[in-house]
Amino acid sequence: MERKDVESLFAHAREIRTLVIGDLMLDEYLWGKAERISPEAPVQVVDVTREEIRIGGAGNVANNLVALGCPVSVTSVIGGDENGTILLHAFSGKGVDVAGVFEDPLRATSRKTRVLAANQQIVRIDRESREEIGAAYERKIIDFLWARGDEFAVILISDYLKGVLTPALLAAIIGFARERGIPVVVDPKGSDYGKYRGATLLTPNRKEAEAASGIAIRDEESLRRAGARLLETADLTALVITRSEEGMSLFLRGGEVVHIPTFAREVFDVTGAGDTVLAVLGMALAGKATFADAARLANVAAGVAVGKVGTSTVSPAEIVGSLGFHHGDSDTKIKNLDVLAEIVAVEKGRGRRIVFTNGCFDLLHVGHVKYLQKAKGFGDILVLGLNSDASVRRLKGEKRPLIGEEERAHILAALDCIDYVVIFDEDTPLRLIETLRPAVLVKGGDYTPEGVVGREVVESYGGRVELVQFVDGRSTTNIIEKILNSYG
Helix, strand or coil, X not given: CCHHHHHHHHHCHHHXXXXXXXXXXXXXXXXXXXXXXXCCCCCEEEEEEEEEEEEEEXXXXXXXXHHHCCCEEEEEEEECCHHHHHHHHHHHHCCCEEEEEEEECCCCCEEEEEXXXXXXXXXXXXXXXXXXXXXXXXXXXXHHHHHHHHHCCEEEEECCCCCXXXXXXHHHHHHHHHHHCCCEEEXXXXXXXXXXXXXXEECCEHHHHHHHHCXXXXXXXXXXXXXXXXXXXXXXXXXXXXXXXXXXXXXXCCCCEEXXXXXXXXXXXXXCHXXXXXXXXXXXXXXXXXHHHHHHHHHHHHHHHCCCCCCCCCCHHHHHHHHHHCCCHHHHCECCHHHHHHHHHHHHHCCCCEEEEEECCCCCCHHHHHHHHHHHCCCCEEEEEEECHHHHHHHHCCCCCCCCHHHHHHHHHCXXXXXXXXXXXXXXXXXXXXXXXCCEEEEECCCCHHHCCCHHHHHHCCCEEEEECCCCCCCHHHHHHHHHHHHC
16 A cells, blocks of 8 residues: 555545444553562562553454544443443543444453553453343344444444354354445454354364364464465455564455465564554555455554554554665655645645746756756755646556556655655546645646646645746757667
8 A cells, every 4th residue: 555545544534424433442561670589478569659540452452443534333332330430431532433332231341451561461361241241232233233234334343252242243243344334343252153154254273263264373384274264164255364573464355365474573462452452453454445455554563563562553643654674765745736735735834935837857867857846946845746647648658657656656756856746547637626625726838828727726825836947948848859869
């Protein structure tokens, strides 16, 4: 997934309404120092210096979606106890819709207490109910789904085997979503994946995949057999097996397998990394990313998550920043129009003067470079609108361009004088100009002011048009002719 497409995905996150269904819990952290042994038993004594409570389980999936910018609703069953009150209050503080969270006075809201010293867990204490919810609470969740389900672009199921996701409830949820074409992404538990039959995508780790498939994963061949068996068993569209330091493997219906390597990061804690993977996969699929692109993005996000301690969330800025491990600096300049419009608005607010020019820039030469350097001199930020391949063909014929749009974009983005590049598919850059509203519109000296597309728009709000002469004798056509004459 190109950096510019990732930025656009996050820019539209507020339009991706998500529903999280699963086991909710509180994660309590007691931080301290362990510098002595108890005289009462051969165990460490932890002097607690800090305490923290976070939303965990399926709630951490919701937390991650909130951090990504998505509107989030949650449906589940919790206890009618103090921990349940704390959990609901925490959700409200994050703007999460909890209309689908129901209280059962006979249940205990799960609370896991982790004691840590020197960033390492020493012990975990669990207080929870694990029995299945009754038919009455299954009905409440189903009624909520029937009433509100069409609002959501994706349903994320986070199963911790605490009794909320009964087989009957799972069947109802997945059946509802399939009828309406809503993707269902599941973080599964247990060895019976038949209960998730019909889901869009499952995200087991290696150990879980081995248990569910009955195949020990020792090499690529056994990995493929396990993935194929799980796809068939659960009638899935896709499957992602997370493999710790070996990255992820994506299995698609039809037999395609995509291996996604991890990238080197210092690992502090893997707690909650699966929740991050689930959230990013769901959001990306709802944002119309391919399975492969969604998995690659989730892999990057997981790499950020394991560098933190505890059930932590990952922000869009952290994910986009981590893409720098995979891409060069030119990626940071290439933007989609929706993202660029927000950047330009911020820069205008800082008093920066925006300059815009456009062109094909096929076979970059010194004439282009001199032209762009002069254009930058008219303001503070130079935005280049680059004709797409299809647009170039319409303008210059089927044999052009010689260099594809992505390559041209990266070559131009490497120039210091250019601040941002945006590719457009229309015959003219009018839509870009109307959206960005630059202070200065620059075109080549072979134009007249009256012939410049967008002139009237720019002048209507007080902007101006500048014409810059190209270096004589320098053109892509001349370069092509020279090559043909020399080597043809």
